[in-house]
Amino acid sequence: MSDDIRGMTAELAADPDSLIFLELGEALRRRGQLDAAFKVARTGLGRYPELARAHDLFARIFCDRREPDRAFESWVTALQFDPSLVSAHKGLGFLYYQAGDLASAEKHLAYAGQADPDDGGTATALERVRADATAAKAAQASVGAARVEPAQAEPPAATGDAVAPDDVMLPTIAGAGGLAFSFDEGARSPVQEAVFSGLDGGADGLLLVDANGLRLGGGLRNPDGQDVADSVAALLAGVSKEAARTTRLLALGDWRGLSVECGDGNLFLSAPSDSTLLLTVRGLDVPMGRVARFAERASAAARTWLERAE
Amino acid sequence: MSNPVQLLERLSTVRGLRGSVLVSAADGLIVAESLMTGVDGRAVAALAASLMNRLRRATECAGRREPVFLQLQAQGGSVLATPCGPDLVLVAVAGPDANVGLARLEMLEAAGKVA
Numbered sequence: 001m002s003d004d005i006r007g008m009t010a011e012l013a014a015d016p017d018s019l020i021f022l023e024l025g026e027a028l029r030r031r032g033q034l035d036a037a038f039k040v041a042r043t044g045l046g047r048y049p050e051l052a053r054a055h056d057l058f059a060r061i062f063c064d065r066r067e068p069d070r071a072f073e074s075w076v077t078a079l080q081f082d083p084s085l086v087s088a089h090k091g092l093g094f095l096y097y098q099a100g101d102l103a104s105a106e107k108h109l110a111y112a113g114q115a116d117p118d119d120g121g122t123a124t125a126l127e128r129v130r131a132d133a134t135a136a137k138a139a140q141a142s143v144g145a146a147r148v149e150p151a152q153a154e155p156p157a158a159t160g161d162a163v164a165p166d167d168v169m170l171p172t173i174a175g176a177g178g179l180a181f182s183f184d185e186g187a188r189s190p191v192q193e194a195v196f197s198g199l200d201g202g203a204d205g206l207l208l209v210d211a212n213g214l215r216l217g218g219g220l221r222n223p224d225g226q227d228v229a230d231s232v233a234a235l236l237a238g239v240s241k242e243a244a245r246t247t248r249l250l251a252l253g254d255w256r257g258l259s260v261e262c263g264d265g266n267l268f269l270s271a272p273s274d275s276t277l278l279l280t281v282r283g284l285d286v287p288m289g290r291v292a293r294f295a296e297r298a299s300a301a302a303r304t305w306l307e308r309a310e
Numbered sequence: 311m312s313n314p315v316q317l318l319e320r321l322s323t324v325r326g327l328r329g330s331v332l333v334s335a336a337d338g339l340i341v342a343e344s345l346m347t348g349v350d351g352r353a354v355a356a357l358a359a360s361l362m363n364r365l366r367r368a369t370e371c372a373g374r375r376e377p378v379f380l381q382l383q384a385q386g387g388s389v390l391a392t393p394c395g396p397d398l399v400l401v402a403v404a405g406p407d408a409n410v411g412l413a414r415l416e417m418l419e420a421a422g423k424v425a
Binding site for chain 1: 349350353354357358360361364365367368369371372373374375376377378379380381382383384385386387388389403
């Protein structure tokens with residue numbers, strides 16, 4: 001343990017209300033001690049649940065743990081408490097870029113760039129996003145032009161317009177007093193969006209299982225980062241039938257959901273269809289009510305996918 | 311360990327609860343019960359214990375700690391369960407109008423006393 005970390009740990013122990021947990025958590029994260037960083041952040045967040053920087057720290061830890069969905073949620077929460085938090089805008093810009101949503105990535109990075117013009121990393125990232133967006137639009141335009149008859153083709157000027165920057169409203173620092181973007185609780189993670197538009201990805205914390213305990217989509221990792229999706233899927237086989245049997249015998253009607261509080265996380269099981277089960281797993285930082293709402297949206301996405309697959 | 315029957319009777323004062331049972335986790339047999347007429351205690355006991363055991367294995371496999379509380383939500387009410395140490399499970403049946411939040415707190419407190 002370095003002297004810095006030892007000193008900060010001692011300071012936090014002496015004064016558990018100290019905001020030193022933010023620096024300590026970040027120092028541990030940078031050293032790759034993610035479990036320790038997570039514990040420090042979680043404890044701090046418990047004391048300061050409305051502190052945007054605490055949610056930001058959580059998000060960075062989730063990123064390092066390769067849990068982009070949860071990082072997204074934490075950064076969205078951070079911006080709910082402080083819409084001008086630059087690091088959260090940078091983080092969301094990064095996640096949107098990874099998910100291929102270049103317009104949203106540009107919005108966040110542009111905001112971060114205006115707030116901190118000396119940050120060369122943000123400027124470089126923004127250039128890259130804009131270049132990719134321009135290239136993507138050019139590619140679309142060329143495909144479109146190749147498909148239309150010459151007589152119907154748009155004039156070059158119009159084609160040029162198609163690749164020009166669109167009407168994205170870049171936020172300004174002056175507008176930081178209010179919400180620069182719409183960060184409502186129902187915001188969807190771009191990662192989740194990608195997985196549940198095709199269910200062939202490996203989203204962590206969402207697992208769609210069939211009646212035989214086989215994974216249909218999504219993914220699940222344990223806190224050490226190991227893939228446990230298939231083994232958990234196998235153990236969930238039969239839960240749906242058992243839940244249905246229980247509620248039927250007690251004359252409670254059809255079951256709608258099964259929430260499970262663990263000592264270190266919240267789980268929610270729902271049934272997108274008669275023959276499938278969806279497991280949603282979130283940390284204790286996400287209240288069960290929000291987990292249930294998230295699970296509802298994921299169930300709807302799974303139903304859509306199942307209907308398409310059939 | 312407090313008197314289980316007294317604890318179950320105290321639970322039955324929570325609005326909307328139709329009763330509760332203390333169940334052996336290993337075999338799903340009833341240890342103590344306080345149920346309204348018409349609620350099948352044996353079914354509650356066996357199925358809730360089975361569900362709890364299954365979820366215990368799943369959460370363990372997922373690298374999570376043991377379940378501390380579960381709620382099976384249905385159209386006409388809920389089944390609530392919490393482990394009381396390694397050997398027992400406290401299960402309650404709640405109607406649609408039950409105060410589940412209060413029931414949860416009372417059950418966790420009761421489980422602590424039973425364990």
